[in-house]
Amino acid sequence: MIEINDVSKEYIMGDNSLLALNKVSIKIDNGEFISIMGASGSGKSTLMNIIGCLDIPSSGNYNFNKKDISKFNSNQLAELRNNEIGFVFQNFNLLPRLSALENVTLPLMYSGKSPKNRNDLAIKALEEVGLKDRIHHRPNQLSGGQQQRVSIARAIAGTPNIILADEPTGALDSKTSSEIMKILKLLNNKKITIILVTHEQDIALYGERIINMKDGMIIEDKKNVIN
Amino acid sequence: MLLIDLIYLSQKSLRSNILRSILTSLGIIIGVSSVITMISIGSGAREEVEKLIDRFGSNNLILRSQSSSSRGVSMGSNSINTLTLSDMENLKNELPAIKAIAPQVSLSTQILANNNNWLSSVTGTNNEYFELGNWSFETGRKFEEDELLSGKRVAIIGKTVQKNLFEENNPIDEIIRINKVPFTVIGILEAKGGTAWRDLDDTIVVPLKAAKQRLVGKKFPGDQIRSMTINVSSSDLLSKTEKDIDTVMRKLHKISANGNPDFVVRNFAQFLNARQESSKVMSILLATVAGISLIVGGIGIMNIMLVTVTERTKEIGVCMSVGAKKKDILYQFLIESLMISLIGGGIGIILGIGVVYGVSEYFNWKMKLDYISILLSFGFSSSIGIIFGFYPARKASNLNPIDALRYE
Numbered sequence: 001m002i003e004i005n006d007v008s009k010e011y012i013m014g015d016n017s018l019l020a021l022n023k024v025s026i027k028i029d030n031g032e033f034i035s036i037m038g039a040s041g042s043g044k045s046t047l048m049n050i051i052g053c054l055d056i057p058s059s060g061n062y063n064f065n066k067k068d069i070s071k072f073n074s075n076q077l078a079e080l081r082n083n084e085i086g087f088v089f090q091n092f093n094l095l096p097r098l099s100a101l102e103n104v105t106l107p108l109m110y111s112g113k114s115p116k117n118r119n120d121l122a123i124k125a126l127e128e129v130g131l132k133d134r135i136h137h138r139p140n141q142l143s144g145g146q147q148q149r150v151s152i153a154r155a156i157a158g159t160p161n162i163i164l165a166d167e168p169t170g171a172l173d174s175k176t177s178s179e180i181m182k183i184l185k186l187l188n189n190k191k192i193t194i195i196l197v198t199h200e201q202d203i204a205l206y207g208e209r210i211i212n213m214k215d216g217m218i219i220e221d222k223k224n225v226i227n
Numbered sequence: 228m229l230l231i232d233l234i235y236l237s238q239k240s241l242r243s244n245i246l247r248s249i250l251t252s253l254g255i256i257i258g259v260s261s262v263i264t265m266i267s268i269g270s271g272a273r274e275e276v277e278k279l280i281d282r283f284g285s286n287n288l289i290l291r292s293q294s295s296s297s298r299g300v301s302m303g304s305n306s307i308n309t310l311t312l313s314d315m316e317n318l319k320n321e322l323p324a325i326k327a328i329a330p331q332v333s334l335s336t337q338i339l340a341n342n343n344n345w346l347s348s349v350t351g352t353n354n355e356y357f358e359l360g361n362w363s364f365e366t367g368r369k370f371e372e373d374e375l376l377s378g379k380r381v382a383i384i385g386k387t388v389q390k391n392l393f394e395e396n397n398p399i400d401e402i403i404r405i406n407k408v409p410f411t412v413i414g415i416l417e418a419k420g421g422t423a424w425r426d427l428d429d430t431i432v433v434p435l436k437a438a439k440q441r442l443v444g445k446k447f448p449g450d451q452i453r454s455m456t457i458n459v460s461s462s463d464l465l466s467k468t469e470k471d472i473d474t475v476m477r478k479l480h481k482i483s484a485n486g487n488p489d490f491v492v493r494n495f496a497q498f499l500n501a502r503q504e505s506s507k508v509m510s511i512l513l514a515t516v517a518g519i520s521l522i523v524g525g526i527g528i529m530n531i532m533l534v535t536v537t538e539r540t541k542e543i544g545v546c547m548s549v550g551a552k553k554k555d556i557l558y559q560f561l562i563e564s565l566m567i568s569l570i571g572g573g574i575g576i577i578l579g580i581g582v583v584y585g586v587s588e589y590f591n592w593k594m595k596l597d598y599i600s601i602l603l604s605f606g607f608s609s610s611i612g613i614i615f616g617f618y619p620a621r622k623a624s625n626l627n628p629i630d631a632l633r634y635e
Contacts, residue, residue, distance in 0.1 A: 054548060054629040075552050082550025093545045093632075097239045107549035109232045154549065 001161065001193065002028040002051060007060030009046050009216075020046040022216040023060065028195070030161065033188045035196045035207030035224075043216040045166060048197045052085055052164045053077045082111050086155025088184075090167035092147040094139040100126065100150045101135040107158045118157075125153040129183055145176035152183055162193045169203055181206050228555045237563040240535075241570075251531045252571025254524020255611060259575025259604040260582060261517035265510050266600035267583045271593040272506035276499050284359045286462050288469055289493040290318075290476070291454035309489040312450035314479055318457070321475050324468045327458045329355040332438050332447050338431065340392040340403035347388050349405055349431045351438020357416075359456045367399055367414025370434050378436030382410040385428040386418040405431065408441045462496060469494050521607060524571065525615035532564050532619035543623055544631030557624035564616025565609055572608030576601055 009021040021043045028034060028051075038044040049055035050062065053069065061070050069080065086107075087093075094103045104125055108118035126135050129149040139147050148168060155163050165184060169177035185206060188194045198204050205224060212220035241248045292309040315328050332351045337344055350356070354369045367383065374381050382403060389398055398412045410433060419427045439447055447453070459468045469492050476490050477483070536543070543556055551559075580596060587594040 049629050052548070054632065078547065078550050078552040081548060087548045093541070093548075095542055095545065097243050098236075106546070109228050110546075110550040110552070110555055112228060115229075158550070 001030045001065055002026075003063040004051070005061050005063075007047075007050060007057040007062060009043075009050065009055070010058045019216050021050070021057070024216070024218055025060075026211070026218065026221075028193065031188070031191045031193055033185070033194045033196070033206065033208045034211060035198060035204035035209070036211045036213060037199060037201075037204050038213035039199065042213040044197050044213045046216075047213070048164055048166055048195065051162075051195060052087060053081050078110075082107055082158060084161050086152075086158065086160040086163045088148070088151050088155050088163060088165040088168045090170040092139070092144075092151045092171075094147055094150055094154075096139055099136050099138055100131060100142065100153075103139070103150055104153045104157050107154060111158060121159075122153070122157050125157040126150070128156065129153045143176075144172050145179060148172060148176075148180050149183065152180070152187075156187060156192070160192070162195065163187060165194065165196045167198055168196070169198070169200070177203065228551075228558070233555075233558050233562050234566075236559060237566050240539075241563060241566055247531065248567055248570065249574075251527050252524070252567050252574065254520045254527050255568050255571025255608050256524075256575040256578060258517050258519075258521035258524050259572050259608055260579035261513045261520065262604050262607060263576060263579025263596075263600045264582050264586075264594075265513035265517060266597045266603070267579075267594040268506050268513070268592075269510045270597045271587070271595040272503055274595050275593045276503055279495075279499060280361075284361045284456070284458070285496065286459045286465060287359055287495055288457045288459060288465065288472065289454060289495065290457055290472060291491055291493070293489055293491045308447055308451040308453055309480065310452050310455065312452060314476065315452070315455055317479055318472060318475055322468060322471050324459050324461075324464045324471070325457055326460045327355045327359060329353060329359050329456045329458075330435055330452045331356070331455065332435065332443050332453045334406075334438075334443050334446075336406045336442070338388065338392065338403055338405055339407075340398075340401060341396070343392045345388060345391040347385075347429050347431055349433060349438065349442060351433050351435040351442065353435055355458075356432065356456070359458045362419075363417045365415040365417045366397075367412070369414065375434045375436065378434055378440050380408065380410045380437050380441065381413045381434065383414040383416060383432045384412055385416045385430040387426055387429040388431055389415055403431075405433070406442055410437075465494060465496050521611055524568070525611040528564050528567055528612060529615040529619060531567075532560060532616050533622070535563070536560065536619050536623040539623075540626065540631050540634040543626055544628055544634065547626070547628040548632060553624040556626075557620045560620035560623050561613060561616050564620065565612035568608045568612030568616075569605070572604055575608070576604055579604070 004024060004026045006023045006025055007021055008019065008023055011018045011020055024043070024047060036044045036047065046055065050057050057070065061068055063069070064080065064084070069077070072080065095106070098106070101122055104122040105118050108121055113121070123132070123135065126132055129152050131146060131149050131153065134142060134146060139150070142150065163184070168184070169180055172180065181203060184194050184196070196204070196207055204210055208224055210220070210222055210224050211218055290310065312330060315330055319325055319328060329352050333348055335346065335348045338347050353375055356362070357369060365386070369383075370381065373379070382405070384398065384403070392398065392403060393401065398415065401412050402409045403412060404410075416428070416430070433442070435452070457472065459465050472492050473488070477486075477488065480489060482488055546556065583594045583596050586592050
């Protein structure tokens with residue numbers, strides 16, 4: 001489904017340039033659960049942003065569902081993010097003024113779904129993450145774990161094929177972390193591809209495939225057998 | 228994205244900063260209320276002038292006798308009637324700019340008819356009076372030539388007189404007693420309505436000769452009259468004719484150029500012009516205030532929208548990550564600034580209407596609320612919202628998703 005060939009990303013800051021990704025190639029199939037690991041500055045977040053179409057590679061090509069998206073314009077990229085990809089962030093990134101339900105509805109608003117239709121979808125997504133009784137709470141009335149569940153519900157509301165989770169447990173305690181990871185695992189069982197970025201070993205072990213990065217390159221790509 | 232969703236999201240974020248939103252719209256509030264007040268003053272003045280012209284006729288000069296205080300004793304304005312019919316003929320002959328003259332004598336007296344009585348003012352004049360005063364007839368007719376010459380006892384009555392003496396009955400050919408002298412009603416004047424100082428329809432018009440012979444004989448001996456309404460052929464000639472009348476009258480009455488005249492010429496148009504002029508000055512002043520505050524208000528909106536965009540950069544990034552397109556973000560912020568300016572416009576309209584009613588109520592300054600001004604204000608405020616909101620909104624929409632998302 002995802003095919004990245006020789007992708008590099010270079011940041012230019014004044015006279016210095018920083019090579020965040022150095023000719024990375026990777027292939028990801030439908031329904032995989034991948035953990036990307038690495039120290040900070042290893043390029044794992046950059047890779048994830050490029051996979052998520054939030055950032056554009058400096059060179060190389062990126063095929064998504066056999067389409068070369070390096071030629072996409074910003075509208076096409078926005079549509080792709082809207083329809084195919086769900087994001088889960090470390091700091092949840094919920095809109096503070098909107099209720100849980102409205103936050104989950106947001107991507108559906110952008111895709112132009114009718115109010116009735118998108119409400120049903122959003123409630124279904126919130127049910128799936130076990131937050132049905134808190135749909136009218138605002139983010140500041142929810143605990144960290146609950147906020148992260150809202151953000152997962154937002155990611156799955158538009159029924160995407162891929163969820164990109166960037167350090168989803170980074171701001172949570174270990175008990176809540178494992179709850180969140182269980183939800184992600186559950187989603188993966190429903191054939192949603194999960195790409196997880198983390199620097200925590202025990203979190204990475206939820207993945208079936210673990211990729212290690214260092215200095216903008218993939219240094220290890222191995223299967224992880226889960227018992 | 229649906230428009231209703233954009234509006235919903237915008238009002239959410241405006242409400243979270245309600246004081247800021249209102250303070251931002253202050254410039255628009257002042258601007259819009261000035262626009263409304265300005266237009267109301269303008270149209271109030273125009274309407275008043277139109278009404279006055281309608282009532283008193285245009286291009287008219289009024290010449291009336293005035294007590295001279297030559298021996299240091301003022302005789303009161305009614306004591307001496309120095310104007311005569313021969314003055315009238317002389318003026319007509321000497322000044323070609325004069326189109327018509329209606330001579331007048333008048334008195335206030337008791338009228339009896341139909342077992343009712345009513346105090347009204349009676350004017351003795353000729354047929355020119357109706358034309359110069361913009362009077363039209365509801366029913367009946369003007370005076371016949373021989374009625375004027377012989378001083379026949381016929382009367383044309385105003386609407387108020389008709390109502391009070393005859394109620395709903397037809398008064399034509401009925402007899403009314405003016406000062407006990409019987410007159411036959413031959414016509415009814417169409418109603419003009421009241422002015423602030425008197426009811427114009429409370430009037431009775433009779434032939435000049437009839438009035439002089441039967442009603443005011445002692446007061447106006449010979450061919451003396453009280454005043455004349457002089458109609459000038461064009462408005463450009465009004466002031467010149469006014470001066471000419473003064474010259475001719477001084478010659479006729481043998482008064483030196485710097486002596487005290489026993490007459491006075493009133494130029495009604497001049498009075499109207501002065502009135503219009505002063506309201507124009509006021510309007511220009513308010514237009515300036517309106518213009519400046521609308522621009523300042525617009526800049527205020529732009530400023531606060533730029534702050535908002537910066538504050539919400541991360542939020543914009545989040546929206547983009549879940550699929551917001553450039554135009555979604557653009558519209559979102561445009562609608563927000565549009566809403567701020569429309570809130571300002573709405574408050575400004577209410578304030579403006581309040582000012583208009585307040586001022587015309589307490590200061591007795593004629594203002595007329597023009598509904599065009601409300602439409603115009605809506606137009607002004609919404610275009611300011613869009614014009615000044617565009618730059619910040621575009622700035623927001625052009626953000627790079629990942630940069631916006633990483634912004635702290």
